[in-house]
Amino acid sequence: MKATDIAIIGGGPAGLSAAIYAASLGVKVTLIDDGLELGGQLIKQTHKFFGSEKQFAGVRGIEIAKKMIRDIERYGNVEVIANATVTGYYEDEVITITKGVNGDILKKLKAQRIIIATGASENMLPFVNNDLPGVYGAGAVQTLMNLYGVVPGNNILMIGAGNIGLIVSYQLLQAGIKVAAIVEALPNIGGYLVHASKIRRLGVPIYTSHSLKEVYGTDCVDKAVISEINQNFEFVPGTEKELEVDTICLAVGLSPLSDLLWQAGCQMKYIPELCGHVALRDDNMKSTKDKIYIAGDVAGIEEASSAMLEGQIAGLNAAVSLGYKCDNYKEQDKKLKAELKELRDNPLSEEIKRGIEKALIKEGRD
């Protein structure tokens, strides 16, 4: 059986950052990702990132991915297993990996530490005819459009005005596709207002306190009905609007992809502020299992910029726990944690901060 120092599961922003940090300290790293290429959602992100200049602000996601992949390739001590899925974790720190078209190649890997950075999955929305062709998740729209250059539809209704809904709407407009409207159930736009303003001034209306009621069509989507909703999220009769659209794009939130953490027996908690079940962790991103660390959306849905910092913190601390030396460990660790704290020090991050407080295991307490 092959052995490694740290196995990192997930090659998105968190996993890549963890791998780079650990590799820079000399750790033997195995990075496993289910995509054909590394980068996770970053490789679909054509917009410039927010955050601080130190953490790639102003750089487009796709360029961030390229840079991190180049960094990974520079290290001889990182093995990448792409197009593979980790299917299980066993008590003796062995993980099973399936690979191949039918998942018929099974590998076992023994790792002294495991960093789980599996990200998130998209939420679905119940409405009449939500199984018609033409109803997509925002991730699929981005994959088709930004990875494969395929137009997902010609006239789109976007559901959700969080950052994903806003950003994907903008990308659709850039691809020359009409966005009929953006619908948001909450009374306020959830994403960054600068994103909303830049879409609005291209003529796309944003309907807050509205939801999708029904979709019509025989073979595919022909028409959608949206309606205002009240404070209890009930449809307000008589406020329906019909929109002639051929595509519905759902950007109604993400849930942490935490199956492996459950299976490994980490202590889990449902924390609505973090959008689902997450593993309890200390401030080094270590779970209740001594050898398992977490980073990124699997630890709570947030931005890529915070995922990258969590990845670095997990990578650093997992490496140091194995006895690898880091010059100025204390200083580096403190710096990363301070940067992460600063990133969350704004009114939009209040919920996330509350959620993390609930998920945090403090020293001397269990």
Added chain:
Amino acid sequence: MLERTGIPTDDDLEKVIPDKERLTKGPVVIIECFQKIPCDPCAISCKLGAIKPFNDINDLPQVDFEKCTGCGVCISSCPGLAIFVMEMNYSDEKSLIKLPHEMLPLPEKGDDVYALDRAGSMLGKAKVIKVLKIKNKTHVISIEVPKSMAMKVRSIKVEDKNNER
């Protein structure tokens, strides 16, 4: 209301627009950024100190309009595409607006394009004075508009001459 529609209100705008005197004195920046989010590239891009250095990454940009020369370096640095430069007295009747543009096709100098307001409504035509191509692909377009439209126009629509879509 901005949080509901994505369109800044007059009250919002009042906080970021320089006074009349400064507006008439030459090109100056207007940063339509109203929400504290972790983002600092604008302050770092400004080498004149006109966008004051941030104490906290979540600060809103603060502009010293006396130091601002309207150079426009900050325009393409902004991930939110929220920065514009206004030259109110570009000529007797026209103002010049420098704005960020990430759509295809890119207009050419001398083209007539549609001028859009903050809600995306077409206000009329504007002439493209300059197209500054930027490496990060947020290009900066200078357009000339009637003075009465200068504070309203914030985007352009370019007709695609070669391709229908």
